[in-house]
Amino acid sequence: MVSLHTTAILAALAAVWLLVVGFRILPRWRLRHIPLVKPLPFLLGHLLVFVRQPLHECYKRWAREYGSIFLVFFGKNPCVVLTDPDLIRQVAVKHFAKFHDRPSILSAIGSASSKNKRLTALRSGLLVSRGGLWGSLRAAMNPLFHTTALHSYSPIMNDSVGRLLERLEGAAGSGTVPLDIHMLLGRTTLEVIGRTAFGVEFITDGEREDRQAGRPNLVAAVKVIFSAGGFMPGQGIGILFRIMPDWLEPALFWLFFTMVAAKRAALARGDQVVLVESDWRWWSLSSVFVQQNPYKNVTPAPNSVIDMLMRATNKETGQGLKDVQVAVQCNTLIAAGYETSANALAFTIYCLATHPETEARLLDEIDAFGGKEPGLDDLPHFPFVEAVINESLRLYPPAHTTNRECTAPGGCTLLGAGALRHLCAAPQPERFLDAEEASKRHPNAFMPFGLGPRMCIGYRFALQELQIVLIRIYQRFTFRLAAEQVQPLPLRAGLTLSPKDGLWVTAHQRADGGTAASGTTPRPSVPMAATAAA
Template structure:
């Protein structure tokens, strides 16, 4: 009688080798699965290889189920990587502020392709502090005031496009309309570039930004990084990155052209914006490299700054400035992350107004009242925005319901105890933004859109870390102020003339992304009417 393997043309030796490989893969993938049992932390049972990274509902909804079953502190496995999850505002404060020195760094994917391995989100320790302090001045209140007119110019085209959709009674795909506006705004205010993508359908700027965020859990890069990390050196050998090479090459080219325009003698060299700050820092780097063999006095040739932001103070040396790779990495992050998060925010605000007409009417009234007393005509100044308190409540409530990312994480760099939980060095901890924002104990009826949750009086009743769409502490989103100003200017300019309504193609409720970002896969489709 033939043995079963003979039907597949396999020899007994081959079958034995396959069996050994499968057993080794199983042992490798489950080796850490006793971590939380030893620590006394509850959590869902993991599956071999994939851990707890399986859910047809979306990670955000799965987390909510786990919180109901295991509490606001629970352990999960991403592949074989153990992660402690927290869904508590006070623990968020402990991790991001009080014990910030124990959680300075974000989790870094083990891909080292250039230039993205020099980005602000993946830099660690003093490298990150140096870069953060160099870039922070680009997002000061004074810079925002200077950038507001540039964003208003980009909003002119947005309003014109809305007018076309209104006249032709076409369904507006908000993500696309706002995406072009956001790209133009970032290019103009941050880099001094006139992209004009809104008047050119299919502009490569927008198309490449879209490609950057087409993630799949089953893409080769994700499969290797999360499920078979021992194969990552092969990815690094072939310079494989998280973002497609085509996308990186395009934005690297755009940034290099913009940098070339900033050389001495060019018209743009006197601009003080995001790119110019990096160019200045790069000149410091060049100067350092030219003098690296010379003896430098301890107090000369160095630009020291105090790093103080919701946490401990430390002296950070900026002697080496920015390398070219660092300049390119920060630029790419500004383009890509800024496009995705801000266009998604504006889309969700428009959806929330369309499905809550009483809120839209109230916001229209506020805009009309404040603009009637403004000297800015149609343009929205930075100071004018600050007067629009109801607009701020609408945007804030939208970010509560639909935060761009469902959580953020940190890597523990020393053994520490947080609220009774002993966290060992090397452990990854994650703060569940979406779960905190939808906690009925913090926000009653969390699925309802209620801007009045964010009146001054209501905010004072809640924990200050119960609203964290941009992260928290010194390592929060550096572009938060710019993103909010950009979104608000675009929205106000549109709402001055138009109103949003649901249409037959509007998904109610909207379908949300499932892999960590809530970007609606089908976009937000609405009807636009003249007021």
Template sequence: MEFSSSMAMKMGSCVVVLGLITWVLYVYGNIWYKSKRVRRKLIAQGIKGPQPSFLCGNIADMQRIQAQVNNFIEAPNNGRRCNNNVNHHQFLAHDYTATLFPYFEHWRKKYGQVYTYSTGMKQHLYVNNPELVTEMNQSITLDLGKPTYITNKLAPLLGNGILRANGHSWANQRKLVAAEFFMDKVKGMVGLMIESAQPLLRKWEELISGTGTGLAEVKVDADLRDFSADVISRVCFGHSYFKGKDLFSKLRKLQKTMSDQGGFLFGLNGFRGKLFLSSKKQKQISSLEKEIESLIWSLVDERKRECSSWEKDLMQLLLEAAMADKSLGKEFSRRFIVDNCKNIYFAGHETTAIAASWSLMLLALHPQWQEKIRTEVAEVCPHGIPHADSLPLLKTVNMVIHEVLRLYPPAAFVSREAYEDIQIGDINVPKGVCLWTLIPTLHRDPENWGQDSNEFKPERFKEGVSQACKFPQAYVPFGLGPRLCLGRNFAMVQLKVVLALIISKFSFSLSPSYSHSPAYRMIVEPGHGVYIIIKKL
């Protein structure tokens, strides 16, 4: 019996060791080898990049470069965190991508506008060449979609809605959603946008009255977020923000919880479990996801009971469109309404509020552009209140918004994954490669925009985007190709409305409390908020 027991233990140990060896061979043979083969295909085309290590790829390099930059930022008197005491041209020219994504800038300077790198077993292609981005913009293939490893991480926030879906699922959803954001539909929402802005305007007027000085300091981020949330609530459900306040609060909390997991995009926390969320965080995310879905359905059901057949809002129209398409099935229709409600709330609320915040920051630094907008609004908008027909006449507002989105686009990246081998320009992109375009770097490329590319000059858009730069299709604040943001008309109109209303009532300058520190939290936002000093006209 002793001999038999000893033999069994030895055999068991052998099985474990053999299993471990088999796993290692599998990883190397079926994953690592494939990654190396893909990298070799790219290298053979003259594309260079940092040498990856086994299993980790270039993650250790990314960690090291990021740590060096963080140490430099945190060092006293280093001059990187700019405030109002620093000449504004200095921090406008501040290349915040070198702070937020320093590894990309490090490699771009070393390898050029196109290079390859890897995270773990995943091979990436950095593409910031304007001509290649133009090629990507013209591509209509469904074989170029959102990277699956990123969309999997975003599932709690976006479900399988249009921002996350790929292939035919995305195409079906786009067919249903796109029509509701055509300009003729968006123009009908202008009245709701103006109503939503009134609490913000009254709040600022009351703050000024309360100081007794004719001036007040305002942190605009939260107020603009409330305004944008109110617009989305009215458009989607026909009610004000306050009725859906709990939903927005939970969506914001979910976004912060997910983005607080450092290295969200590339897993820069390393291995040994750090690549994955802690069980506590995972439970928190799962709980928030369920609460959000429950709140959405509660609001949908409430709206169904309240609404007559002739006063339909966006969510009702989308739901009816999904239900009418019998090929989609009942379960798809249910998931469609929940997931796209989350998508519209996140994309339509968060990004627009951040773009408005950056707009006020830049206009605070350039009062001459406030005056130009004020004069224009007075000429084309009765009593300073825009309407659907006057919006196309706000040329100056349009130029300013385009320039803000060029310098501070809320979306940091255009990311795509090749689901099959595809051709982009003269590059053959192998199946499985993820392509990354860093939008702020692309938008500040002096070869495309000129030597003043870091300066705030809205007049560059005087003749439209087509005349503003050498490669206009490399201006991509709303993404590119067939996956161009469906809500771009909605966002542009909302920004025009709120800026016209604010500037017709107030003049403002940047507060000494403002600290210029762009931060990446799924979108690029002011890290410490935007503080301005306002004066009622």
């Protein structure tokens, strides 16, 4: 006779088995017309593959094997991957109303009116917000990137690059001292976003000193956002969220954020860990910390992003934005303005350092302009600078994939309702100056900033910054890879694609007359487009 205890165990095992089968059979049947990437590991889907190889590299390989559309599983979640520009355009532009939102592993936890402030913050950022809230945020922040505003940013960008040049002069010396140019570029892009978007001078020096003294540091904080990668596919807590049933996600969310994430980072530094719960609105009149707030009498700079957001209205509620919703937009702008631009500049310098013939042509164009500071109206005079940046973005896209979710009540006959979509175009152009080639190229074959209404809101700002920084740097310096720089360049594919361990170079001040004083024998050059991401 089977005992009650044994029966309970068998019932639990049967439930687990049905759960696992349900993860696979039901979504697979609904999307049965789409090629499935094989083999399909038990329960984890393809997550373990993403541990061994970056996501965008897997997609490139599978596109060659399965074609322009295929199906993968992120744990329990099916994901349709598109690499065909026409299909991508249907999702991102033509059928945008049905693919309005980006998927999030937090979308099933709680409701939009959740009182959990951490959850509200994580779901309210411009990148992941959904429905009317996204439209409200986009409309509120659009004036920050109007043409008039962009013109006013050029002097700020030039001034910040001037500080970078001073740092390079101090580090260059004889041209033999290695320096992490990725780190220095990050300080510059962080200063730019602080002054343009917030009207605030961000302090970007003293990271090591602040860490030793136990003081907060902005650069260190931003690095944590992109290095943690806890919710990325195949990384840490992200695996658990993608294999657990939806009803377990709230408990897992609470466990991670209250007991794991902050504690693990602190322990890694050797700190003593004491978790303290505090009111997010520590600056409010009812807060016990109000007397300690050094900014209690400070108002945001006029027309700064904080000023815009505080005057914005949430179309879903008809009310103003919550304090945490304003805060998370600021965090998003700071982090994105720092990371993606610094990565793009570092990749461009890497490409130029390994392709001296391309570098020489770039220098000729820059030298023809003279040593002046370029403004927004001057940038059309630098077509080759723009082409070099575009080619670098093609080879090493900081935003390597983007995604959408079908949330329309009736679904969409394009691919099937409800599944996640990753859009990962595989662009073909090798040059961006050939008008004949450009006319033959699909307009959506190259989309480094996304596509459609959810395209990067600051793409014009980013291109302006990339060109001004690159022009000013190469007016004064050239770079060669330091002896300790590993090749091919190691990459980290997390929220963005970035140099894994920085980019170590030697800086060489250019001689009078605009010739590059490298002090080294030029390497044999190969076409820039032949360089591939590792």
